[in-house]
Amino acid sequence: MSPNPINQDSTLLRQDLESKASLIEATIDTLLPLSDGKGSRLMEAMRYATLGGGKRLRGYLVLSTAQLFNVPTEQAARVAASVEMLHAYSLVHDDLPSMDNDDMRRGQPSTHRKFDEATAILAGDALQTMAFDILAADQTHPNTCVRIALIKSFADASGAYGMVGGQMIDMESEGCSLSLEETQHLHALKTGCLIRYAAEAGAILGQASSDLRQCIRSYGTHIGAAFQIADDILDVTATAQDLGKTIGKDEASGKSTFVSLLGIEGARTEAIRLIEKAIADISSFGTAADRLRDLACYIINRKY
Amino acid sequence: MSPNPINQDSTLLRQDLESKASLIEATIDTLLPLSDGKGSRLMEAMRYATLGGGKRLRGYLVLSTAQLFNVPTEQAARVAASVEMLHAYSLVHDDLPSMDNDDMRRGQPSTHRKFDEATAILAGDALQTMAFDILAADQTHPNTCVRIALIKSFADASGAYGMVGGQMIDMESEGCSLSLEETQHLHALKTGCLIRYAAEAGAILGQASSDLRQCIRSYGTHIGAAFQIADDILDVTATAQDLGKTIGKDEASGKSTFVSLLGIEGARTEAIRLIEKAIADISSFGTAADRLRDLACYIINRKY
Numbered sequence: 001m002s003p004n005p006i007n008q009d010s011t012l013l014r015q016d017l018e019s020k021a022s023l024i025e026a027t028i029d030t031l032l033p034l035s036d037g038k039g040s041r042l043m044e045a046m047r048y049a050t051l052g053g054g055k056r057l058r059g060y061l062v063l064s065t066a067q068l069f070n071v072p073t074e075q076a077a078r079v080a081a082s083v084e085m086l087h088a089y090s091l092v093h094d095d096l097p098s099m100d101n102d103d104m105r106r107g108q109p110s111t112h113r114k115f116d117e118a119t120a121i122l123a124g125d126a127l128q129t130m131a132f133d134i135l136a137a138d139q140t141h142p143n144t145c146v147r148i149a150l151i152k153s154f155a156d157a158s159g160a161y162g163m164v165g166g167q168m169i170d171m172e173s174e175g176c177s178l179s180l181e182e183t184q185h186l187h188a189l190k191t192g193c194l195i196r197y198a199a200e201a202g203a204i205l206g207q208a209s210s211d212l213r214q215c216i217r218s219y220g221t222h223i224g225a226a227f228q229i230a231d232d233i234l235d236v237t238a239t240a241q242d243l244g245k246t247i248g249k250d251e252a253s254g255k256s257t258f259v260s261l262l263g264i265e266g267a268r269t270e271a272i273r274l275i276e277k278a279i280a281d282i283s284s285f286g287t288a289a290d291r292l293r294d295l296a297c298y299i300i301n302r303k304y
Numbered sequence: 305m306s307p308n309p310i311n312q313d314s315t316l317l318r319q320d321l322e323s324k325a326s327l328i329e330a331t332i333d334t335l336l337p338l339s340d341g342k343g344s345r346l347m348e349a350m351r352y353a354t355l356g357g358g359k360r361l362r363g364y365l366v367l368s369t370a371q372l373f374n375v376p377t378e379q380a381a382r383v384a385a386s387v388e389m390l391h392a393y394s395l396v397h398d399d400l401p402s403m404d405n406d407d408m409r410r411g412q413p414s415t416h417r418k419f420d421e422a423t424a425i426l427a428g429d430a431l432q433t434m435a436f437d438i439l440a441a442d443q444t445h446p447n448t449c450v451r452i453a454l455i456k457s458f459a460d461a462s463g464a465y466g467m468v469g470g471q472m473i474d475m476e477s478e479g480c481s482l483s484l485e486e487t488q489h490l491h492a493l494k495t496g497c498l499i500r501y502a503a504e505a506g507a508i509l510g511q512a513s514s515d516l517r518q519c520i521r522s523y524g525t526h527i528g529a530a531f532q533i534a535d536d537i538l539d540v541t542a543t544a545q546d547l548g549k550t551i552g553k554d555e556a557s558g559k560s561t562f563v564s565l566l567g568i569e570g571a572r573t574e575a576i577r578l579i580e581k582a583i584a585d586i587s588s589f590g591t592a593a594d595r596l597r598d599l600a601c602y603i604i605n606r607k608y
Contacts, residue, residue, distance in 0.1 A: 129463030
């Protein structure tokens with residue numbers, strides 16, 4: 001490991017990200033088969049919202065932490081596909097006119113622009129259901145306790161006390177100044193919980209000891225927090241073309257961001273501190289966790 | 305049992321419906337505790353959408369079939385609350401301006417009218433998550449296989465191949481004439497699957513033999529189909545005040561309904577045929593299933 005973790009070479013990570021993204025894409029493709037006839041538009045919209053792009057950060061986390069515990073790839077790929085479907089549903093609903101009103105997503109028309117609002121609402125709804133359906137299926141893990149543990153953690157991370165709760169606070173905070181603590185809380189719910197769950201899911205699948213599961217959970221918490229700070233930095237430094245979505249929106253809407261609260265340099269310093277903590281969290285895994293260390297660094301070095 | 309099943313006295317049923325509705329209401333109230341501070345609006349909207357009314361048909365089915373198998377009431381009440389939350393989420397999203405655009409629900413402003421569209425979307429989303437969360441919890445049943453079976457059946461009934469799929473077909477069919485078979489298929493998905501699941505859930509909780517579970521499932525399928533026919537009849541015969549929602553919408557939107565396809569008398573005859581089948585399905589349970597027989601009759605005799 002490089003002594004300065006945020007400057008290390010990331011070729012191996014890039015290759016690993018690409019190969020895991022392909023696996024996730026193929027798994028989603030299988031889990032959402034196109035149908036004919038009436039109602040086929042729903043599946044088309046579900047596929048549009050989930051296939052063909054995205055960093056697959058959450059799915060990558062599932063696959064990578066599962067590897068630490070020698071979980072069969074087919075099992076981990078299903079859980080990775082499930083978390084990506086849930087993430088996709090949240091983006092589809094967040095982009096709606098009555099929410100963030102975003103016309104673009106990943107450089108393409110957002111789902112309600114490509115289809116229509118009603119179809120986007122239903123596709124998001126069905127993606128959420130499908131995500132739980134996948135976790136409940138035998139193929140995900142032979143042990144029902146493991147599947148239940150996945151479903152419980154997943155629901156906690158994504159519902160009223162997690163992702164959706166965070167989205168609500170975010171909306172209620174439009175035009176308000178939040179304190180640093182309130183901003184951290186908002187993002188811990190809105191994006192942090194699901195990233196932490198994605199990391200932890202590999203440990204759940206691998207029936208890790210509670211100590212090791214806690215290490216992975218803490219790693220997930222730290223990179224989740226750093227991820228949002230990096231997002232806020234990108235919102236003021238990147239171009240719309242890089243991000244494939246509208247930028248500068250946070251500033252325009254008067255939202256408190258880590259950049260408005262800490263300044264760009266202060267935000268960078270905080271993100272690096274979190275990433276160093278994340279790397280420390282997984283020290284006991286040795287070289288098997290190298291890609292997870294690379295990922296932690298990538299999160300704050302990415303350009304989009 | 306009365307020789308003419310559709311004319312029997314329903315005092316005992318009314319009392320049972322009321323007492324079970326109170327139990328469901330109290331259970332939902334406990335499962336959705338009001339919070340203070342930022343984000344509390346989400347829980348308020350979730351409570352608004354689920355508490356204070358509704359026939360609780362689905363929850364009643366869970367509680368009543370669970371009684372046949374001596375399931376502890378606390379377990380059945382959680383599953384009943386969960387299916388009512390899922391049903392409520394579907395109503396909140398269906399009422400949105402880009403969907404059915406309904407301003408009223410159960411005689412009150414629909415959730416997006418009481419709050420706003422974004423809050424309604426998020427409240428629906430979080431109610432769906434909460435419904436799965438409840439099923440995954442230890443308190444719902446000590447056996448993880450039972451919880452997984454509930455979650456699997458629930459997801460199948462409510463997602464792209466069930467309720468949401470049916471809603472999509474319904475939207476795509478606006479202004480089209482559907483055949484009787486297509487109309488049956490649409491409603492089997494849109495409303496039938498969840499009613500069948502609600503009936504079956506009691507048998508799953510009670511770890512019923514596959515034969516008995518199949519009887520209950522068939523009962524659920526038949527009353528679910530009859531329920532929709534009765535709804536179509538009410539749409540042309542009831543008053544808006546009785547129903548607490550806009551009426552005559554199906555006719556106005558040019559949708560095929562059982563009434564437009566079969567005529568009022570033909571629709572009534574078909575509903576009675578289905579109810580007789582439902583009653584035959586549960587013949588092996590003897591007097592323990594009397595209320596389920598009453599319910600089957602009530603479904604086609606109700607005025608709202």
